[in-house]
Amino acid sequence: MKKLLVLIGIALAPSAFAQQAPQYSQYIFNELVVNPAYAGSKEITSINGTYRTQWTGLQGAPTSQTLSVDGPTNNKSLGWGVHLLNDEIGAQSQTSVYGALSTRIRLDRYSDLALGIAAGVSQYVLDGTRLDPGSEMPDQAIPEGRVSQVLPDLKIGAFYNTERFYAGLSVANLVPFKDSKTEIATPRRHYFLSSGYVFDLSRNVRLKPSVLVKEDFRSPTAVDLNSFVLLFDRLWLGASYRTALPMFTDQQMKELDKRNAVVLIAQVYATQKLRIGYSYDISLNKFRNYSSHEVSVGYYFLKKKYGRILTPRNL
Numbered sequence: 001m002k003k004l005l006v007l008i009g010i011a012l013a014p015s016a017f018a019q020q021a022p023q024y025s026q027y028i029f030n031e032l033v034v035n036p037a038y039a040g041s042k043e044i045t046s047i048n049g050t051y052r053t054q055w056t057g058l059q060g061a062p063t064s065q066t067l068s069v070d071g072p073t074n075n076k077s078l079g080w081g082v083h084l085l086n087d088e089i090g091a092q093s094q095t096s097v098y099g100a101l102s103t104r105i106r107l108d109r110y111s112d113l114a115l116g117i118a119a120g121v122s123q124y125v126l127d128g129t130r131l132d133p134g135s136e137m138p139d140q141a142i143p144e145g146r147v148s149q150v151l152p153d154l155k156i157g158a159f160y161n162t163e164r165f166y167a168g169l170s171v172a173n174l175v176p177f178k179d180s181k182t183e184i185a186t187p188r189r190h191y192f193l194s195s196g197y198v199f200d201l202s203r204n205v206r207l208k209p210s211v212l213v214k215e216d217f218r219s220p221t222a223v224d225l226n227s228f229v230l231l232f233d234r235l236w237l238g239a240s241y242r243t244a245l246p247m248f249t250d251q252q253m254k255e256l257d258k259r260n261a262v263v264l265i266a267q268v269y270a271t272q273k274l275r276i277g278y279s280y281d282i283s284l285n286k287f288r289n290y291s292s293h294e295v296s297v298g299y300y301f302l303k304k305k306y307g308r309i310l311t312p313r314n315l
Contacts, residue, residue, distance in 0.1 A: 013125050022064045026267070035157040039070040044221075049298075055283070083118065091128065092127075100117070100155075101117060109284065123151070125147070125148040153175055155173075159185045173223070192212065198230075204233075212224040234268065238264075278295055
């Protein structure tokens with residue numbers, strides 16, 4: 001019962017829900033989930049799907065599913081993308097669909113700057129029938145039935161990349177919602193900053209360190225530090241360290257420690273077009289006894305350019 005009450009508290013607290021964007025460990029291989037300017041950056045059409053279950057075995061724990069498609073257009077400077085999302089925690093869920101459009105500016109022979117925008121709608125649902133207040137007295141904060149609300153959403157972003165380096169900045173939840181007509185908490189504005197570089201360690205081994213910073217200026221700053229090696233252009237092996245920093249808020253370090261986690265990630269190219277990935281999250285807090293798993297699949301419609309087949313593996 002205590003475990004269930006913890007999740008009930010998360011689901012009912014507007015600040016808890018609003019401060020957290022859906023969590024992914026393998027966004028590194030598909031940054032469209034955090035930045036609309038990424039659409040078409042690989043210059044090939046690709047399909048990516050992700051299924052994530054967090055704290056497996058804990059009742060009401062978060063689960064997320066995403067499906068995205070992006071690629072270039074007949075206009076070499078334009079890219080497009082579609083992103084679907086389903087996220088559930090406890091009795092509250094979010095289902096979203098976005099359409100993205102990006103324009104690329106060729107800065108020189110080796111580098112591009114892309115600007116992107118994504119527009120969409122999200123349905124937020126709170127199912128009061130799944131909540132038990134633990135008392136015979138009715139709780140006014142808990143709806144008796146299922147309530148839902150459909151809200152518009154807007155994202156913008158910038159993405160700079162060369163053949164080895166990339167940096168992205170994006171903003172999500174640009175449409176403000178100060179008041180809600182239902183008990184459902186509306187999302188806060190989120191900022192994402194990402195960057196990475198690919199080094200050649202040898203002919204068949206490459207190293208890719210990267211970082212992602214997530215900020216809403218009301219809660220501790222979330223930071224992901226990642227490092228990967230690519231073996232023989234086929235197998236990615238790496239790890240991430242997820243933590244929080246009191247950059248814009250006054251937080252006690254013991255509270256920040258509760259957000260720490262280590263992630264082990266592997267991605268393999270089963271074929272030149274098919275990518276399969278798996279990640280295992282190890283929480284460094286009171287949820288350490290509950291494992292988190294994430295599976296991803298990507299498919300690339302490769303094409304030839306200048307006599308060679310384009311590969312999406314470095315970005």
